[in-house]
Amino acid sequence: MGTRAFAMLKCAYRNYSGKSAAYPRKSTVGVELHEAGNKKNRPKSSRTRASPLEWTEEQTRIISAVSGGRSVFIAGSAGTGKTALLKHIIKLLKDSLGRSTVFVTASTGVAACALRGQTLHSFAGIKNPGREASALDIYMDKKACKRWRKVRALFIDEISMVDGELFDNLECIARELRESGETWGGIQLIATGDFLQLPPIPRKGNCLSSKQFAFEADCWQSSFDLQIELTKVFRQSDERLVKVLQGIRKGEISPDDWEFLEQSCATDEPDPSVVRLYPRNEDVNEVNNYKIEELAAEGYVFSAADSGSDPWKRQLKRGMAPDEIFLCKGARVMLIKNKNTSRGLVNGAVGTVVGFVKPEDMVVSDLCCEGILPMVKFDSGRTVVIEPETWYVVDGDSVVAQRKQIPLILAWALSIHKCQGMSLDSLHTDLTRSFGYGMVYVALSRVRSLSGLHLSGFDPTIIKANPKALEFYQRLAHQCDKRSKDDGSSEEEHNCSDSVDSSS
Numbered sequence: 284m285g286t287r288a289f290a291m292l293k294c295a296y297r298n299y300s301g302k303s304a305a306y307p308r309k310s311t312v313g314v315e316l317h318e319a320g321n322k323k324n325r326p327k328s329s330r331t332r333a334s335p336l337e338w339t340e341e342q343t344r345i346i347s348a349v350s351g352g353r354s355v356f357i358a359g360s361a362g363t364g365k366t367a368l369l370k371h372i373i374k375l376l377k378d379s380l381g382r383s384t385v386f387v388t389a390s391t392g393v394a395a396c397a398l399r400g401q402t403l404h405s406f407a408g409i410k411n412p413g414r415e416a417s418a419l420d421i422y423m424d425k426k427a428c429k430r431w432r433k434v435r436a437l438f439i440d441e442i443s444m445v446d447g448e449l450f451d452n453l454e455c456i457a458r459e460l461r462e463s464g465e466t467w468g469g470i471q472l473i474a475t476g477d478f479l480q481l482p483p484i485p486r487k488g489n490c491l492s493s494k495q496f497a498f499e500a501d502c503w504q505s506s507f508d509l510q511i512e513l514t515k516v517f518r519q520s521d522e523r524l525v526k527v528l529q530g531i532r533k534g535e536i537s538p539d540d541w542e543f544l545e546q547s548c549a550t551d552e553p554d555p556s557v558v559r560l561y562p563r564n565e566d567v568n569e570v571n572n573y574k575i576e577e578l579a580a581e582g583y584v585f586s587a588a589d590s591g592s593d594p595w596k597r598q599l600k601r602g603m604a605p606d607e608i609f610l611c612k613g614a615r616v617m618l619i620k621n622k623n624t625s626r627g628l629v630n631g632a633v634g635t636v637v638g639f640v641k642p643e644d645m646v647v648s649d650l651c652c653e654g655i656l657p658m659v660k661f662d663s664g665r666t667v668v669i670e671p672e673t674w675y676v677v678d679g680d681s682v683v684a685q686r687k688q689i690p691l692i693l694a695w696a697l698s699i700h701k702c703q704g705m706s707l708d709s710l711h712t713d714l715t716r717s718f719g720y721g722m723v724y725v726a727l728s729r730v731r732s733l734s735g736l737h738l739s740g741f742d743p744t745i746i747k748a749n750p751k752a753l754e755f756y757q758r759l760a761h762q763c764d765k766r767s768k769d770d771g772s773s774e775e776e777h778n779c780s781d782s783v784d785s786s787s
């Protein structure tokens with residue numbers, strides 16, 4: 284089959300009701316075309332710049348430490364602005380050190396794509412992320428060796444999902460390849476994450492590793508000049524909710540807090556439009572497929588247009604933008620990129636597909652043969668034509684792969700792993716489902732306010748925090764406390780440590 288024929292098949296108009304494919308009724312498209320043609324109704328640009336944030340004292344301290352060349356571990360619970368701060372610091376360092384020497388990585392494809400970076404594994408030259416990192420693989424990979432020698436500042440987001448053994452191995456490789464006796468061969472390391480959120484996924488054959496977390500690595504303490512915990516939560520403004528979530532993060536919930544949660548949350552069956560969070564992908568796919576089939580509506584398939592080469596292109600598949608998405612009228616969708624923050628069109632905004640339009644000034648037939656775009660009515664009330672977005676994998680200063688796709692995913696259901704890092708207006712989760720350490724906290728801490736939280740299966744025994752992670756934070760707090768007393772500053776002024784002993 285020719286490439287063209289294959290491409291046409293791939294993006295052919297599909298119908299999940301099982302009926303034979305048919306083109307959409309012209310009249311419907313006509314009406315929406317008219318709406319889209321009306322300039323007043325159309326978004327001016329999807330690239331509106333977000334207004335700059337006013338940094339807190341904690342965040343400012345981190346900015347100056349990093350600007351001064353220090354290696355920093357930025358801790359903080361959900362919604363304390365770790366990612367927002369990281370984006371700012373990345374820009375600062377790229378401007379000061381040069382784009383080609385600053386490498387942005389994350390332990391997951393989703394987080395890496397969100398930062399326009401690459402996975403830690405791709406950066407490092409690890410061929411098989413599911414297995415033990417092979418030093419030989421890395422030494423044989425000329426491009427990876429070049430990166431290791433060239434890098435001056437290395438960012439690692441979602442460090443909570445990097446295990447201690449990998450962290451130690453990479454530090455050792457950095458020293459050897461850079462022929463330097465300094466920790467990490469003198470690389471400035473900036474790591475962020477919350478060890479009380481999702482833990483590392485055990486590698487095959489490594490279930491009983493004694494170094495489950497990065498903070499258990501032998502080199503952890505010498506890797507950072509400074510370890511700082513952000514304490515101001517921005518995602519939620521309700522102080523009681525913040526307090527309850529902080530308790531859940533630590534695996535604690537008082538009877539009062541439990542009652543408060545039970546009474547304040549909507550415990551009745553939520554509106555079917557509310558996003559359901561599940562721990563497992565199978566459940567997510569089952570719900571989304573069932574719901575879209577139930578609509579039995581005609582729609583379109585949007586296929587991602589990728590360029591670049593492997594392993595970078597493979598990373599795009601692990602990001603948020605789907606390889607393929609079928610959309611029809613009535614489909615519940617979520618925006619997976621910030622389009623216009625001042626208008627509420629942010630990553631995590633949920634809405635319903637209300638139609639399709641053919642743009643006059645844009646060719647989008649690479650995504651959908653019919654050259655159309657979906658129109659979404661967001662729950663906030665705005666109706667917007669969703670233009671394609673591009674996700675990049677950046678290696679130093681070069682774009683090594685990119686994916687163009689409609690920035691939408693189906694949103695009747697979402698996995699807890701995928702929603703880590705998101706803010707949501709409303710969600711439903713069933714607490715009786717199998718949750719591991721940190722899962723309940725990750726799920727609940729996505730919501731901005733209690734009015735948007737729908738819970739079922741109340742059972743306080745499922746709230747649990749990893750004891751090793753708890754101990755790590757206790758030591759961090761103790762060191763900060765000690766340091767505050769030593770130099771006479773208050774605890775609030777000094778929630779950081781120059782040296783934390785990570786050994787138990």
Ligand SMILES: Nc1ncnc2c1ncn2[C@@H]1O[C@H](COP(=O)(O)OP(=O)(O)OP(=O)(O)O)[C@@H](O)[C@H]1O
Binds near residue numbers: 362366518
């Ligand atoms: N200094 C600040 N002032 C106001 N809002 C802020 C500030 N810093 C961050 N925010 C906002 O707080 C929200 C949560 O921030 P962010 O997603 O960076 O948190 P996070 O710590 O990375 O959360 P998570 O651990 O859940 O990924 C975002 O909407 C962000 O814009």
